[in-house]
Amino acid sequence: MKFSLKKWLPDKKDSKKKLLSAKQDEDTRTPLQKEEDAKRSKRHNYCRTHAFKMQKIDFHGVEYMEMNECSSGWVVQKYIRDPFPLVPDLHDENRDKLLPVTLSDSDMRESDFIDIIVVKEGLCFFEAMKFLARYEVAKPQVEKSLGVMKVEEDLGSNHYLYVGHDEALIFDQQGMPHLTEKGRPLGNGRFSEEELGIAAAVVRREEEKKAAEMAKPY
Numbered sequence: 001m002k003f004s005l006k007k008w009l010p011d012k013k014d015s016k017k018k019l020l021s022a023k024q025d026e027d028t029r030t031p032l033q034k035e036e037d038a039k040r041s042k043r044h045n046y047c048r049t050h051a052f053k054m055q056k057i058d059f060h061g062v063e064y065m066e067m068n069e070c071s072s073g074w075v076v077q078k079y080i081r082d083p084f085p086l087v088p089d090l091h092d093e094n095r096d097k098l099l100p101v102t103l104s105d106s107d108m109r110e111s112d113f114i115d116i117i118v119v120k121e122g123l124c125f126f127e128a129m130k131f132l133a134r135y136e137v138a139k140p141q142v143e144k145s146l147g148v149m150k151v152e153e154d155l156g157s158n159h160y161l162y163v164g165h166d167e168a169l170i171f172d173q174q175g176m177p178h179l180t181e182k183g184r185p186l187g188n189g190r191f192s193e194e195e196l197g198i199a200a201a202v203v204r205r206e207e208e209k210k211a212a213e214m215a216k217p218y
Contacts, residue, residue: 033124045069047163074128137175
């Protein structure tokens with residue numbers, strides 16, 4: 001059974017407002033990374049992980065991580081949604097007792113009970129991508145006791161794996177990204193045949209694109 005997040009997730013406009021209002025960290029990118037990110041932003045300026053449901057006594061919420069491109073580099077943020085917020089017990093005279101309240105779809109608005117945590121700012125694309133990969137790979141393993149379950153949803157081109165592959169990254173068998181040169185991974189790691197094939201396909205795509213550009217009459 002698929003779990004719908006449609007009414008749980010914040011509007012991207014709200015996300016942008018949060019980015020603009022947040023105190024920005026120093027841009028840590030090199031001049032070359034800034035140049036590469038400027039070219040990349042024409043293709044991609046946003047991606048995110050899958051969401052995870054958590055089953056705890058005081059929290060039955062959903063969270064996920066995303067990255068956005070802005071003027072000072074890439075920003076990594078975590079979104080947390082609690083559909084069972086604690087509110088004062090009306091039968092308690094002192095209002096000290098809190099009770100969980102289940103919100104219906106009609107009660108849930110985009111701005112309600114959303115916590116947006118800025119994890120890191122001023123990153124280059126590759127460093128931001130590592131945050132997302134580490135989060136999605138480690139989340140179920142680190143918090144098994146909390147009943148963490150990945151939400152099955154079709155993110156398509158918004159998922160970080162799609163964006164990473166499209167930007168010539170390759171992911172090792174531990175799920176971490178690596179830079180490539182002509183389709184070959186840079187750095188140490190074990191890679192599946194599928195990942196190597198994806199990297200090779202990206203190289204062919206870029207070569208065909210350059211050939212098509214050169215073949216155009218001027």
